[in-house]
Amino acid sequence: MKAVRLVEPGRPLELHNVPLPTPGTQDVLVSVKAAGICHSDAHYRAGKSRVHPLPLTLGHEVAGVIESVGCEVKRFKSGNRVCIHYLTSCGTCAWCAQDNEQFCASGQMIGKYRDGGYAEFMVVPERSVFQLPDEISFEHGAVLMCSSATSLHALRKARLQPGETVAVFGVGGLGLSAIQLAKALGAKRVFAVDINPRKLDLAETLGAVAVNASLADPVPRLAELTKDRGVDVALELIGLPVTMQQAVRSLAINGRAALVGITEKSFLIAPYQEVINKEAEIIGVSDHLAAEIPDLLKFARDGKLDLHHIVSRTVPLDANDINQTLDALETFSGDTRVVIKP
Numbered sequence: 001m002k003a004v005r006l007v008e009p010g011r012p013l014e015l016h017n018v019p020l021p022t023p024g025t026q027d028v029l030v031s032v033k034a035a036g037i038c039h040s041d042a043h044y045r046a047g048k049s050r051v052h053p054l055p056l057t058l059g060h061e062v063a064g065v066i067e068s069v070g071c072e073v074k075r076f077k078s079g080n081r082v083c084i085h086y087l088t089s090c091g092t093c094a095w096c097a098q099d100n101e102q103f104c105a106s107g108q109m110i111g112k113y114r115d116g117g118y119a120e121f122m123v124v125p126e127r128s129v130f131q132l133p134d135e136i137s138f139e140h141g142a143v144l145m146c147s148s149a150t151s152l153h154a155l156r157k158a159r160l161q162p163g164e165t166v167a168v169f170g171v172g173g174l175g176l177s178a179i180q181l182a183k184a185l186g187a188k189r190v191f192a193v194d195i196n197p198r199k200l201d202l203a204e205t206l207g208a209v210a211v212n213a214s215l216a217d218p219v220p221r222l223a224e225l226t227k228d229r230g231v232d233v234a235l236e237l238i239g240l241p242v243t244m245q246q247a248v249r250s251l252a253i254n255g256r257a258a259l260v261g262i263t264e265k266s267f268l269i270a271p272y273q274e275v276i277n278k279e280a281e282i283i284g285v286s287d288h289l290a291a292e293i294p295d296l297l298k299f300a301r302d303g304k305l306d307l308h309h310i311v312s313r314t315v316p317l318d319a320n321d322i323n324q325t326l327d328a329l330e331t332f333s334g335d336t337r338v339v340i341k342p
């Protein structure tokens with residue numbers, strides 16, 4: 001079968017002919033119908049995050065059709081439409097037992113530590129696979145498995161309650177999902193903070209109140225928009241110290257800031273005014289959980305999470321097309337989301 005693989009960090013991905021993988025007794029073989037090209041894949045190609053063992057097939061946002069199943073697989077049979085949770089885990093350790101499989105010591109991210117979906121077929125354990133409702137296209141099913149799933153996890157970690165206000169810092173793939181999911185979970189008002197007018201327009205069409213951070217400091221602007229109360233939940237989806245600081249500063253009494261964007265840099269807070277005195281909380285968010293995927297699929301099936309704005313283009317399973325898409329992601333000049341259709 002064809003697979004587009006990382007052979008060496010810092011070099012373009014290559015199209016290889018590789019043997020068709022064989023499912024183990026508890027695995028399924030999936031015929032890939034859609035694989036999202038994610039910003040993380042650009043980091044992997046560039047060598048900014050470790051990918052192992054090489055060569056390895058990238059692709060962690062995958063939807064497809066079950067081709068065959070191992071002899072112990074109960075929930076699926078060939079022909080089922082499915083999408084794949086990107087973390088495979090042991091299913092038996094203490095973390096897995098409490099549905100916190102992102103901390104499983106033998107967890108392996110697909111497309112990073114085991115072969116992923118930039119291929120015609122891939123093998124995954126049955127427990128990583130979810131039925132994809134007919135109403136959801138393969139392209140949307142694939143993209144749901146990364147940025148949308150993480151947005152839902154962030155809102156869960158921030159314990160968003162119906163009637164609360166939310167500020168979303170960063171209107172990319174994560175932000176467009178976060179705005180819709182916050183509303184689906186009952187947020188009274190959602191503020192979208194970005195510097196890109198086109199993205200802010202899109203956020204407004206999804207029902208958010210746009211806050212253009214290139215025109216004025218968003219912290220006083222959010223205070224003004226909430227009558228000096230501040231927001232109950234702030235999501236930082238960019239990974240910049242300045243927006244992390246703004247997210248914390250914009251909180252109301254008992255507010256929760258969920259940090260999702262990744263940076264190695266530090267940011268400053270004034271502990272008394274910005275956290276202690278308000279009993280505010282700063283919460284870390286890492287990936288998402290398999291247990292959240294059924295809810296996510298339900299929001300998408302019911303039209304509460306519409307991905308038409310997010311998936312902008314499809315490309316074939318071709319190394320040149322994929323490398324060009326990754327180039328564009330590296331310079332932030334690309335489409336919102338490009339999906340491979342093998």
Ligand SMILES: [Zn+2]
Pocket residue numbers: 038039040060061146147
């Ligand atoms: Zn991704």
Ligand SMILES: [Zn+2]
Pocket residue numbers: 089090091092093094095096101104105106107
């Ligand atoms: Zn485990």
